Amino acid sequence: MKTLNISDIKGIMNITADTVLENEKHFCDLDAVTGDGDFGMTLAKGFKVIKVELGNFDSEDIGGLMKAIGMSMLETCGGATGSLWGAGFRAMGKDAKGKSEVSLVDISEMVKAFIQGMQKVGGAVVGDKTLLDALIPAAEAMAEDSKSEDVDIAAAFKHAGEAAAVGAEKTKDMIAKKGRATYLGKRSLGNPDAGAEAISILLRK
Amino acid sequence: MKTLNISDIKGIMNITADTVLENEKHFCDLDAVTGDGDFGMTLAKGFKVIKVELGNFDSEDIGGLMKAIGMSMLETCGGATGSLWGAGFRAMGKDAKGKSEVSLVDISEMVKAFIQGMQKVGGAVVGDKTLLDALIPAAEAMAEDSKSEDVDIAAAFKHAGEAAAVGAEKTKDMIAKKGRATYLGKRSLGNPDAGAEAISILLRK
Amino acid sequence: MKKIINTPENVVDDMCRGFVLAHEKCVSLDSKYRIIYRKEINAKKVNLISGGGSGHEPSHAGFVGKGMLDGAVCGDVFASPSVMQIYNAITKLESDKGILLIVKNYTGDVMNFDGAAEMAEEDDDIHVEKVYVNDDVAVTDSLYTVGRRGVAGTVFVHKIAGAKAETGADLKDVKAVAEKVIANVRTMGFALTSCTVPAKGEPTFDIKDGDMEFGVGIHGEPGVSREKIVNAKELAKRVVGRIFEDMPVAKGADVAVLLNGLGGTPLQELYILYNEVSKILDKAGINIYFNMVGNYMTSLDMAGASVSILKLDDELKILLEAEADTPALKM
Amino acid sequence: MKKIINTPENVVDDMCRGFVLAHEKCVSLDSKYRIIYRKEINAKKVNLISGGGSGHEPSHAGFVGKGMLDGAVCGDVFASPSVMQIYNAITKLESDKGILLIVKNYTGDVMNFDGAAEMAEEDDDIHVEKVYVNDDVAVTDSLYTVGRRGVAGTVFVHKIAGAKAETGADLKDVKAVAEKVIANVRTMGFALTSCTVPAKGEPTFDIKDGDMEFGVGIHGEPGVSREKIVNAKELAKRVVGRIFEDMPVAKGADVAVLLNGLGGTPLQELYILYNEVSKILDKAGINIYFNMVGNYMTSLDMAGASVSILKLDDELKILLEAEADTPALKM
């Protein structure tokens, strides 16, 4: 596959949503260790609404879909997740505005926009023990792949997932500098960040 | 032994007090099954003060000592125990007023007075699943023994203790009609009354 | 046992001291007899005294103040205060208009309050009247038993009789209105967990994860039956249903509802249950004229709740809404 | 999990409904956005909005009313409300004098309240100011972290800023006094048990019988250290000691103390702890000018407590003692 259209994107988002729903409890459990145990619930709440959104959305505009998803997250989800993912999807929407087909280069840009959207509201960087520790390496892998003409999109996603898994694993050795895990200080050592684990799981689906 | 003087009585009361203190938790546990679990604590609180009283009391008047013990219970102990045992000892005090020596006949009368004192405030009769189900058979055994010249006081106490044990055992098959165990209705069946068990234990010391 | 205490023996004394320190502007403590009483004793009104075992906080000391109680006598945890404690409360709060004792109907409480009243009347010529609260419909009343227990409905008696006394009414009228409340209030409760009496150090009863005790009292006495936990809606149905069985309430009637937490249940759950209770009453055409939701008559750290329903007439409405200024209830 | 609920998903909606039914004389509910607000909106005063995750009842909805908050936005259990919920609260309570948001300092809360404020300012020209409460001294503040958490001290901000707004003060003055409270209040808490989030159905953390979590937050986040349970006196010493380390209080100073229960701890134990805290302050020559003992900022069914100390000046004293008429605090 060299490009994705709106129905491909919807397909990917649907799989992501299902994965979130399957992992609701697992994500909560992960958050319970270093945070307050609601991450899976919040994310699931958002993705349930997104699934409805995916069914209702009847334009070809990939950016428009992402923006709608972002607005849904801001409406539905509280917690850090609501603002972060809402901002991420909205930034993605702005980046892909008007496009009915996206190449690997476009997708790689969209993921970058997603990250920048999150950073604008959350201010986290690599090493802060957040989901960005999985997402940024994944984006980098994808950017790398997008430089060559040969890599197809599925393969690029696979590489991104692998990079995310490595990144998520590394969060075990980090002391949190953002989010609720910071209250634990050194006690956050040894456990992965829930958001990073989630990104790793979602990208590998 | 054919008679008891004030120091014999103090000795018996001291042993009783020690037995109460040793059994504080046991009596609480028994009360927890059919009542609210405080019986041992309340009784122990009273007998701690009684021990002090026994040390301080410096007359020969057995009735006076019993009255003082009764007043201490009214002052120190709440719950059903405070009023019941307080009234019992006060009635015993009235019965033995001015006596410096008591025979088995006297003791048997004192125990009857104790029971009547309790009944005046509590209104319970045999079969209501209260401590009277142990105490009344004990008093009857003692009254029987007191009819003959041969039985010494220690033997009479032994018989009384045996009768109390049989009586306490019977409370297992009773549905409570007085006290907190009544709230259980039929669920009080199968478990002995805490007060009756306590009487049985105390009289066998 | 996980409790914020020093030693089990000191629980009541420490608690009384903390309570009076926290509310020193309005109450005083007689630490020997553990009597908590209004700072300004008014000997020109009927004075109300209640009390009982400790472990039911804020009951009863929390209701000492303007428009409710004049004194509360604190027994050991779950053990009624002694005769002498109560007797001393009566003499301390002696009034020209007499004293009303509000007693929860338990063998121990009844015997000790009665004994103290007798003593005060005989030795000190104080006019003492008593009412016995017996609102708990979990326990079937029968000639052969000691009758129903007094539980959370007692708070309504404190509120209404207290308001009446504040008007300067005579002892017989204050007693009459207290008895009117008692005749018209019913309570039913349930527990999800046992409580732990500090002196015992372990839960009073064992209970499995999916089970509850239905019809439990406020002293960790086991309930009427052990049942599977059901949801809030079903709980409300059973609790209210049991109350209506005992005391029918006519369509169109005005009632007061007290949704009372037993100590270990958070306010969040009490509001959830109140929502269900109020839907049921609404459907039955019964109007909740007044409500209280919170921890008013607790059972240490027990998780669970009770619902009290009081049928109102005009007199009760006015007294229920009269001013109260106490640590645990201000209106 | 033993809870009085219908289903975990409905906890917050059912609770909001029950809350508004119980207090319908003074508050209303926007059930779509879960906003609880004063029945009479006054567009001529600064309006105060707070909120956060649910599970802290009576916070924050319990403080909506005269002299405190104008609106509270209820998130899911322990999850801050969404941007749109908060945005809708702001537009609903729009006032000529502007809006003050009282935000507890958590990543989620800060991002969502900030996002909503930005939206209201940009799209609706509403003047919105924000204060971030960060009273929890369990968490060391450092440049590299998100800063200290906001916990029970928030209640003092509601009370004092609310009283200031009621005087007709301007937004900048209301904000200034809120910030003065924040600068002068510190809180330290501990937990004896974990809480159980309904959606998760199991305790957030495991804890042994003799252990406690020292320095715990109000979301079941594990504390700063796991320690052996100590008695009330020692607990008071450690908690107050930690506060003084962070914020020295001079001899002779007047302070307000909030002894806050975390939801599963009965009032009896809170008074026992208050007794110890007050002995320590007394010894240090510090005067408790004002106190509150009870469940004000809870963490579901967690057993435990926190102590907040607020240094007072004349302005804060007057505002602290001003009238308040809310479901959870009347004075």
Ligand SMILES: Nc1ncnc2c1ncn2[C@@H]1O[C@H](COP(=O)(O)OP(=O)(O)O)[C@@H](O)[C@H]1O
């Ligand atoms: N500032 C931040 N930037 C990026 N991600 C963050 C930030 N803060 C938290 N996160 C992510 O959000 C996850 C927790 O989300 P959630 O449970 O919704 O938050 P909370 O319960 O603290 O409001 C964390 O595991 C982390 O990956």
Ligand SMILES: Nc1ncnc2c1ncn2[C@@H]1O[C@H](COP(=O)(O)OP(=O)(O)O)[C@@H](O)[C@H]1O
């Ligand atoms: N009316 C009564 N007459 C005699 N004994 C009684 C009566 N009521 C209760 N008891 C006895 O008292 C015991 C309980 O005492 P206690 O625990 O102090 O009472 P409570 O906790 O109910 O106030 C019971 O086991 C029973 O033997």
Ligand SMILES: [Mg+2]
């Ligand atoms: Mg979380």
Ligand SMILES: [Mg+2]
């Ligand atoms: Mg008992």
Ligand SMILES: [Mg+2]
């Ligand atoms: Mg008792």
Ligand SMILES: [Mg+2]
């Ligand atoms: Mg959260």
